[in-house]
Amino acid sequence: MPLVRIDAMNADGDRLHALGRAVHEALGETIGSPPDDLFQVLTSHHGERSVLRYGQYLGVPRDDGVVFVEITLRAGRAPEVKRALYRRIAELAQAYAGTEPRNVLVTLIQNASADWSFGYGLAQYEPGG
Structure with a gap:
């Protein structure tokens, strides 16, 4: 159900796949x-032709190893679950792709079940699709 978008600076295919695996x-x-x-x-x-811009917001010293992770998913997770997700993404991004945890910026975009169609023009999460 989550739709994940990962944007990274100067990442080759192996690094992109490693980041995708981590998330x-x-x-x-x-x-x-x-x-x-x-x-x-x-x-x-x-x-x-494509650029990522970043700053040192909230005192986080980012550099060209920065990775933006945007996850669209259904709403309803508790804050502690979200924090565990952020931590685990940062840990696995470091383990699989060598990305320093300080360079991993994660955002969640939450929506409802009716906001998804996985094909055939149906809303598979909704009764009657």
Whole structure:
């Protein structure tokens, strides 16, 4: 059910896949996302035609290793579950892709069951689709 968008600076295919794996595993471990629920858009920005901009907001010293992770999912998770998700993404991004946890920025976009269609023009999460 989550739709994940990952944007990274100067990331090759291996790094993008490692970041995608990190987020997918963290979603499974913390919110119970099924293994076959894999919907990701992975993008590398090289500074010519696409750029990522970042600052040192809240005193976090980011650099060109920055990774933006945007997760769209159904609402309803408790704050402690969200915090566990953020922590686990940062841990696995470091383990799999060598990304320093300080460079992992995660945002959640929450919506309702009726806001999803997985194909065939149906709202699979809603009664009567």
